[in-house]
Amino acid sequence: MIAPIEATGLGKRFGRTWALDDCSIRVPAGKIAGLVGPNGAGKTTFLHLAAGLLRPTAGEITVFGRSPQGQLLLLLDRVGFVAQDTPLYSGFSVGDMLRFGRELNRRWDQADVEERLRSLDIPFDKRVGQLSGGQRSQVALALALGKHPELLLLDEPVARLDPLARREFMQRLTEAVAEEGSTVLLSSHVMADLERVCDYLIIIAAGRVQVAGEIEALLASHHLIVGPRLNANARLSGVELVKAQHTERQSSLWIRGPVPELGAGWREEPLPLEELVITYLSAPRAVTLPRPQLEEAAS
């Protein structure tokens, strides 16, 4: 099956800085994938490359097997994009924005979009500039959903929203994609936004993919073990260490793979997803995993 997004050795350079470097990512079909990383990690760059807004400097990216740069017209009907800060024409009324979507898209479900906005009590005659942040992002989401996209890309859609609006946005998003069975790639620098809705996670830092996989599999394969203080240079055999932290009296080890035989005084502690993500993000250079998702794909 053709993956909604497949990137191989993808790189993008702006001036002298590589915003994205040697990224290999495969977003599986039908999943809600989270793209998480700190500000400036390359999330926006990756989404823009997938949406055909940018051209890669190195490597390649395909969306449904086609290049978003060379064959964009074939993809525009199938890919929805909600850009960072949910840009809309602030002088337009909500109704004008809907007409904008209708005029510029061959595939467009006006009734569906109207219904979506009506259920949120967003008045059509109100100017976009006068909407609340939550309403604005709902309008942007409704617009992107208007063409029933098979792939929906969202760049930090809730970053500026209050917690209530965040929850409502995510709820609408998950409802909509559950109906349609679309694939979603959603970026955020706040893990809590993604945890509830995503079933696939891509952690990206400093332009590189740290880890990618099903959330359940990630949780099952990572462990935090805590025990008496180890020598900082101690070598651990048979353990893939993600991060080690030593206080005066104890050592904490974040490991990937099966939990080794634990000696006296060692115990396993729960490792919630958010902490797992932070672990990877706080050690961006220590670990760069070699394309686990591509190996999976080959098998």
Add this chain to the structure above:
Amino acid sequence: MTWVTWRQHRLEALWALVLAVLLGGSVGYVALQLSIASGSCPRTIGFSTCLSSDPFGQIAQAILRFNLAQYGLVVFPALAGAFIGAPFVAREIENGTQHLAWTQGVTRMRWLLVKLALVFVPLIAAAALVGYLEVVFLNVQGPQVNRWDIFDQQAPVVPAATFFALALGVAFGAVIGRSIPAMAATLLAFVGARIGIAELVRSHYIAPLMKTTHDLSAVGNQADPTAWWLGFPDYYDSTGHLLGNLLGPSAGQPSYVTQSFQPGDRFWAFQTIEAAILCGLALLIVGCAVYWVTRRAT
């Protein structure tokens, strides 16, 4: 696309319409007044001679003096370039809305070209109409009128300059990505290009003729206002020695004078050549803008 373009640019369309109506109206009004006043004036005498003896002449001259439209016609293309051309793409980039527009079901190329056509064509047509009214206004003044002094305000050059200014604005806006700096760059480049063309290039479109005559008053605008007299007359004494550009007490006894000029019947050829140059440049710049928007802009 048509509706979207209209919705985005309707305010600018209104302003352009108001300006075009004001300009066209004032040129047309003055032309009408003049044609009424000149109704009783034999063409052969020359209109200005008539005006001074005609009782209505005072009014007509007052209208002529207050004909701000001539300045307006020079400014119209620059305003269009700066206020409509420059923000055309720059405002989208400033507000981040290009990411919205370019991810709908229309490619960037189509988005840009359709919008450009829908905005450019009416503006250029309006400029053509107003420029044509200026030509009518000059025609009313009879065959002896000096057209060269208001070269930049007449029909083929005004719409061509409007096209050129709009193209500059769109290209600067796309490359710079911010409206205000793009407006400044557009104005500077447009004014620079027009002055450069007028001062350095225009007189060379066709090699000028040289008038050499013993009648010292047979050169210059007084002798033939329909010609474009280039530079200054050179006065020579009977031995062929150059005395200078001015006749004065210190100069020797002038015998003959030479001055290069473009004859009046070349005027429309010059208008056509300059319009073609401006349109050519405009097309080139639009090409750059299309390249930038489709390949480089983010």
